[in-house]
Amino acid sequence: MITNNEQILLLLIKHTPSAIAMFDNDMRYIAYSDRWLRDYNLGDQNLTGRSHYEVFPDIKEEWKADHQRVLNGEVYINPEDHWIRDDGTDVYIRYELRPWNQNDGSVGGIIMLTEVITEIVQTRKNLEKRNDELNSIFDAFPDLFFRLDKDGTYLDYKAGLKAPMLPPDQFMGKKIKEVMPPPMADTFMSLLNQALETKTITRTEYSIPKDEGIEHFEVRFLPLLNDEVLAVIRDVTQLNKQKEELKYTLEELRRTNLDLEQFAYIASHDLKEPIRMISTFSQLLDKQYGTNMDSTAQEYINTIRGGALRMQILTxxxxxxxxxxxxxxxxxxxxxxxxxEQQLLSLALLVQEKSAQVTFGEFPNTVFCEPNQIGIVAYNLLNNALKFNDSNPAIININYDESPTHHIVSIEDNGIGIDKSKEEKVFKIFQRLHSQDEYEGTGIGLALCKKIIDRHEGEISFSDNLVKGTTFTFTIKKVS
Amino acid sequence: MRILHIEDNKMDSLLIKQVLRGLDTTVDYDHVLNGQEGLEYIKAMNTNLDLILLDINMPLMNGKEFLIERNQDRDMKHIPVVMLTTSENPRDLKECSELNANAYVIKKMDFEQYSADIEATVTFWNEVHKNSSN
Incomplete structure (x- = not known):
């Protein structure tokens, strides 16, 4: 019977689905489970009769002491132990060491019930590490965080740089309705519920009068698991102040711009009359008294008329x-x-004077724009391409291209080109790159073009051609 | 032919006189400085006016305000009004046309052109005047 019992016991141990081993008083294997071999990477070797310390030569000294204690009758349980094997691998195990008694009541050896929990422990350690990282990110926020349940009870918090009202620890365990004034509490509760129901972030802003002035806070409710909500409270006083300032500055800028346009309009309009007087009366002077004047006087009158004419063009x-x-x-x-093409017609004289050859690429049937304004842009660019041109013949190529959002028109010439260092100046009003003697002009043309293209939500720019001349490109925003 | 020139710039009046002197027709020419004076002039007058030359920008009552007054007055609305202005603003042209101005002449910088425009304008309305009187 006994022999039979032993065989049943050995069979039972062999097939137990955990790592189990039975030792005698000298820590020699009596029985062990298949799982034991597998968990400790022992292959299919026969352990029976061999010493535990021979099978695991790298076993910890403290474990050997533990074994001795158990052989003396103690039970030893360790829920988690760390074992660095000689080959450097980390092993985590949970084990129970129990003595087994012989028929006479004396200890016959040890039974080890072990479980390799390396994967579980490593997963946990990774999680802890992630958690630490998250917490340090969390800590880096200047915001105040509250965790609340669905009834609006404050569960815990992380203090921010600034607390809107009371120190946050005084809220713990209380409900929103108990600590907030009623209208604010109602708003907060409805946003909290909305965040939970819709699984979205809800937000609002509120102001709190303080000694230093009114402070503004933004609160956001983020739904968490378990019907809990995270309330993130951020001090937006500074941000709001900057927003207000920006808005004010923008308004002021817009007004100044309008004032400036108004000024330019009135100034140029009111200047017309006196300029016309100078021009006309110097002409009358010449006509009626010219014969009585010497050549110096004549020259003076011509200078006056020339100045008036230029002022007229400017205005x-x-x-x-x-x-x-x-x-x-x-x-x-x-x-x-x-x-x-119409603009080219009004430039016919200049085209003829420069023996200009003008070519067109493929153009679309229609483009949505302000015709007169785009006409002014084309006129100015063509005028420049002809005027600032000493090639014979002057060659101008006008091409169309498009991007998904814009029409692109380019006007390429073989003229004198523009110095790259002047790029900044080109589109500014009253900027001229040449003396009046070299090329006539008022320095308004390209500034006007830029303003018109701005109205078409496009851009105007120029680039040097490889050989000679400049290509101006302007774009017009497409409408769907 | 009788012309009233409503214009705040006295030098413009000098110019017009210069042009009218060179014409074949005799013209009775009077000049007032703004719309208000123009209205008073017309009301006090017992003979007919054949043409009004009207500036736009003037103090007290500008040209457009004068046109509104003229349109509402039974005795005045038949008098032809020619705008004579430096403004090339399309909006001014449109507004004056809507206020029943009969013509819109832009004062040219060049005296010869200016002179020619005035001459053509006065000659045209003189012909109209002669035909309607016959």
């Missing part, structure tokens, strides 16, 4: 410029190529 251009911002919008679908 007219300035008027055009100031009008762009004041115009009612007049967007229409037009044939863009046709519009550009």
């Amino acid at each position: 007219n251009n300035l008027l055009d410029y100031s009008r762009v911002g004041r115009l009612e919008s007049d967007f229409r679908r037009i044939d863009l190529k046709d519009q550009i």
Whole structure:
């Protein structure tokens, strides 16, 4: 019977689905489970009769002491122990060491019930590490965090740089309704519920009068698991102040701009009359008294007329410029190529003078824009391409391209080109790159173009051609 | 032919006189400095006016305000009004046309052109005047 019992016991141990081993008083294997071999990577070797310390030569000394204690009758349980094997691998095990008694009541050896929990422990350690990282990120926020349950009870908190009202620890265990004034509490509770129901973040802003002035806070409710909510409270006083300041500055800028346009309009308009007087009366002087004047007097009169004429052109251009911002919008679908060709017609004299050859690429049927305004842009660019051109013949290529959002028109010339260092100046009003003797102009044309293209939500720019000349490109925003 | 020139710039009046002197027709020319004076002039007058030359920007009553007054007055609305202005603003042109101005002449910088425009304008309304009187 006994022999039979032993065989049943050995069979039972062999097939137990955990790592189990039975030792005699000298820590020699009596029985062990298949799982024991597997968990400790022992292959299919036969352990029976061999010493535990021979099978595991790298066993910890303290464990050997533990074994001795158990052989003396103690039970030893360790829920988690760390074992660094000689090959450097980390092993975590949970084990129970129990003595087994012989028939006479004396200890016959040890039974080890072990479980390798390396994976579990490592997963836990990774989680702890992630958690620490998250916490340090969390701590880096200047915001105040509250965790609340669905009834609005404060569960815990992380203090921020600034507390809106009382120190946050005084809220713990209380409900929103108990610590907030009623209208605010109602708002908060409804946002809290909304966050939970819709699984979205809800937010609001509120102000609290303090000695230093009114402070503004933003609160956001983030739904958590278990019907809990995270309330994130951020001090937005400074942000709001900056927003207000920015808004104010923008308004002021807009007003100043309007004032400036208004000024330019009035100035140029009111200047016209006196300029005309200078021009006309110097002409009358010449006509009626010219025969009585010597050549110096004649020259003076011509200088006066020349100055008046130039002032007239300036004021007219300035008027055009100031009008762009004041115009009612007049967007229409037009044939863009046709519009550009019309401008060439009004430049016919200059085209002839420069023996200019003008070519067009493929253009779309219609483009949505302000025809007169785009006409002014084309006129100015073509005028520049011809005027600042000493090649014979002057060659101008006008091409169309498009991006998903914009129409792109380019006007390429073989003229004198623009010094790259002047790039900044080109589109500014009254900036001229040449003396009046070299090339006539008022320095308004390209500034006007830029203003018009701004109205078309496009861009205007230029680039040097490889061989000679400049290519100006302007874009017009497409409408769907 | 009788012309009233409503214009705040006295030098413009000098110019017009200069132009009118060179014409074949005799013209009775009077000049007032703003719309208000223009209205008073017309009301006090017992003969007919054949043409009004009207500036836009003037103190007290500007050209457009004058047009509104003229349109509401039975005795005045038949008098032809030609705008004579430096303004090339399309809005001014449109508004004056809507206020029943009969023509819109822009004062040219060049005296020869200016002179030619005035001459053409006065000659045209003189013809109209002669035909309607016959």
